[in-house]
Amino acid sequence: MSDTHNDTQSSVATPSVRRTVTTLRQISELAQEERELLLIERPEIPEALLDFREVMAALRIGRTRYQDLVGSGELGSVKAGRVRLVPASELRRWIAANVNARR
Numbered sequence: 001m002s003d004t005h006n007d008t009q010s011s012v013a014t015p016s017v018r019r020t021v022t023t024l025r026q027i028s029e030l031a032q033e034e035r036e037l038l039l040i041e042r043p044e045i046p047e048a049l050l051d052f053r054e055v056m057a058a059l060r061i062g063r064t065r066y067q068d069l070v071g072s073g074e075l076g077s078v079k080a081g082r083v084r085l086v087p088a089s090e091l092r093r094w095i096a097a098n099v100n101a102r103r
Helices: 002-012 015-038 050-057 063-074 088-101
Strands: 077-082 082-087
Touching: 050 063, 050 082, 050 088, 082 088
Parallel strands: none
Antiparallel strands: 077 082
């Protein structure tokens, strides 16, 4: 029944309606192309880097424990000038590894 209904609409549609439908189809195709372009792999944008105060607050640990974790490499970090920062992803990884290890 829907095929008959579409045929009826096509034969009754004015040129203006047909142009509008064509334009909407083109817009839809362009939107699909844009979505596909967005799926192309891009270089990772660095996420938040946390300083020692933020890490200590998140883990509820003191400075000595923080220094032990970073110094041993158990908690990965990067040095930016004179400051050592911990990527948020590294903090999540460490938390997940230690939560699962205690279960």
